[in-house]
Amino acid sequence: MATPTPRVRMPATAKAGETIEIKTLISHEMESGNRKDKDGKVIPRKIINGFEAKFNGKQVFKTVWHPAISANPFMSFFVKVPEAGTFEFAWTDDDGSVYKSEQKIAIG
Amino acid sequence: MSELQRTSNRRDFVIAAGACALTLTSAAVGPRAEEKAPLLDALPEAKAAGATESWETAINVLTGDAKVVDGRIILELPEIAENGNVVPMTVMVPSAMTANDFVRSLRIYSTGNLRPLIATFRFTPDSGKAVVSARIRLAKSQDIVALAELGDGTFLRRTKNVKVTIGGCGG
Numbered sequence: 001m002a003t004p005t006p007r008v009r010m011p012a013t014a015k016a017g018e019t020i021e022i023k024t025l026i027s028h029e030m031e032s033g034n035r036k037d038k039d040g041k042v043i044p045r046k047i048i049n050g051f052e053a054k055f056n057g058k059q060v061f062k063t064v065w066h067p068a069i070s071a072n073p074f075m076s077f078f079v080k081v082p083e084a085g086t087f088e089f090a091w092t093d094d095d096g097s098v099y100k101s102e103q104k105i106a107i108g
Numbered sequence: 109m110s111e112l113q114r115t116s117n118r119r120d121f122v123i124a125a126g127a128c129a130l131t132l133t134s135a136a137v138g139p140r141a142e143e144k145a146p147l148l149d150a151l152p153e154a155k156a157a158g159a160t161e162s163w164e165t166a167i168n169v170l171t172g173d174a175k176v177v178d179g180r181i182i183l184e185l186p187e188i189a190e191n192g193n194v195v196p197m198t199v200m201v202p203s204a205m206t207a208n209d210f211v212r213s214l215r216i217y218s219t220g221n222l223r224p225l226i227a228t229f230r231f232t233p234d235s236g237k238a239v240v241s242a243r244i245r246l247a248k249s250q251d252i253v254a255l256a257e258l259g260d261g262t263f264l265r266r267t268k269n270v271k272v273t274i275g276g277c278g279g
Contacts (some may be wrong), residue, residue, distance in 0.1 A: 019236030032245070034222055060234045068218055068226040070194045070243040070276070077229070080205075080236035 004028045004048070006101040008089055013108040014081045022053070023076040026091050026099060032067035048073060048099075050092040056085040081105055163217045163224035167255060170215070171263050176255075181266035183254045192246040192276035201238040201256045201264065205231070211238035212257045220250025245276035 010022040026048065033045025045067060053061040060079050079087075084107045091099040161169070184198040201211045210233045216226040231238050238256070246252075249271045256264040 055234070058234075060232055062230040063240075064228040066223055066225050066227060068221050068223065068245045070245050074241070074243050076241040078235055078237040078239050080234050082234075 002027070004091070004093075004099050006089065006091060006099050008087075008101050008103050010087070010103055011105070013106045016107050017080065017082055019078050019080045020105075021076055021078055022087070023074070024051070024089060024101075025072065025074045027072050028091075028093075030067070030069060030071045030073060034067065046094050048091045048093055051075065052090050052092075053077070053079065054088045054090075055079060055081070056083070057088075081107075083107065161224065163219050163253065166217060166224050167253070167265075170255070170257075174261055174263055176263040176265050178265050180264050181254050181256055183252065183266045183268045185252055185268050185270050187269075188271045188273065189246060190273045192248070192272040192274055194243050194276070195246050195270065195272070196241070197244050197252070198241040199239070199254050203238050203258070205233050205236055205238065207233050208259065210235075210259045212259055214238060214240065214257075215255045216244070217253040217255065218244075218246065218250060219253065221245070221247045226252075246270060246272045247275045248272055 005027050007025045008022065009024075011020050014020050028048050029046070030048065031043055031046045033042065033047075035043045037043055047065060047067055047069065049065055051063045051065065052059060061077050063075070065073065084105060087103045087105065089101045089103075093099070180202060182198075182200040182202070184200075186195065189195040197216070199214060199216065201214060203209060203211045205211070211231050213231065214229045216228075217224045218226050226244050227242060229240050249269070251267050251269050254266045254268075258264065
C-alpha cells in the first residue's frame with residue numbers, strides 16, 4: 001500500500017485563547033484482523049493504533065484506536081490556542097511507523 | 109489461533125507469543141498467563157479498558173466503585189446506518205474544561221462487535237471542548253456506549269442504539 005498521507009485542516013489564525021476545531025484525515029486501509037482471504041486465511045491486522053497532537057511541544061490531545069475505526073480514518077477535535085505556535089500531529093501504525101504532519105497557527 | 113486473534117496490538121502479540129512459548133509446559137495456566145505478565149501493566153489501554161473482554165466487564169473494571177451518571181453526554185449517531193463500515197459519530201461531553209472541571213477521557217464501546225472498545229480519546233483542559241468526531245465500524249445493529257471520565261474521578265455514560273443495514277468488520 002502506498003504510504004499513508006495525513007491531511008489536516010485547521011484555521012491559519014485564531015484569537016488568543018480561542019478554541020479551534022482541527023480536522024484530520026489519513027489514508028490507511030485499517031485492516032481489522034477479522035477478515036479472511038479467499039483461501040480462508042486470516043488477513044493480519046494492520047491499523048493505525050494511535051494519534052497524538054502536540055502544541056509547541058506539549059501534548060494536548062491523544063487517542064487510542066481499535067479495529068472498529070473505519071478505513072481512511074477521519075477525526076475532528078478541539079484545542080484551545082493560547083499563543084502562536086506549531087501543532088505537531090503523529091499517527092502510529094501497528095508496524096511501528098509514525099506518520100507526521102505539522103501546521104503553524106498565528107494569532108490575529 | 110483464537111488467542112492470537114484476540115490480542116489487541118502488535119506489542120500484545122509479541123508478549124502473547126512469548127507467553128505461549130513459556131506456558132507450553134503448563135497448559136493448566138494456559139492462555140491467561142500472558143495477561144499477568146508485568147509488561148502488560150504498561151498497556152492499560154489494551155487491558156483494563158477492554159480491548160478484549162465483554163463490554164460490561166470492561167466498563168465495570170474501569171469504573172470500579174466510582175459514581176456513574178447516565179446522560180449529559182451527547183452521542184450523535186445515525187438511527188439507521190446503511191453501511192456498517194463507515195458510521196459517522198460525534199460525541200460531545202458538556203464541560204467547562206477548566207483545571208478543576210474537565211473531561212479526562214472518553215471511551216466508546218460497542219456491544220455487538222468482536223472487540224468492545226472502539227476508541228479512547230484523552231483530553232486536557234487545553235482541549236477547550238470535549239468534542240470529537242470519527243467514523244466507526246459496526247458489525248451489526250447494536251447499542252453504542254460512550255463513557256466519559258471526569259477530572260474528579262466520576263463517570264458519565266450514554267447509550268444509543270444504531271440499526272445497521274450492512275455490517276462492517278466482516279469478511
